[in-house]
Amino acid sequence: MKDGDKVERLVRRSPTSLPPKLCPNCLKPLKPLSQLSGWFTPEYYYCDGCGYSGAVALESVKDEDND
Numbered sequence: 001m002k003d004g005d006k007v008e009r010l011v012r013r014s015p016t017s018l019p020p021k022l023c024p025n026c027l028k029p030l031k032p033l034s035q036l037s038g039w040f041t042p043e044y045y046y047c048d049g050c051g052y053s054g055a056v057a058l059e060s061v062k063d064e065d066n067d
């Protein structure tokens with residue numbers, strides 16, 4: 001009964017394509033800011049459209065899968 005579910009999960013996995021992060025202000029694609037060094041590297045993004053920069057980013061994924 002769970003076979004179909006299993007297959008679907010495998011197909012859905014796409015390791016090469018990360019979900020794009022969108023700007024919370026103007027919904028444009030964000031550019032990831034890579035921290036140069038440090039023991040703590042939070043996710044940080046920069047928006048070319050409105051100049052927003054921060055750790056808050058929207059994900060354009062509809063199906064959230066907590067595994």
Ligand SMILES: [Zn+2]
Pocket residue numbers: 023024025026027028047048049050051052
């Ligand atoms: Zn923006």
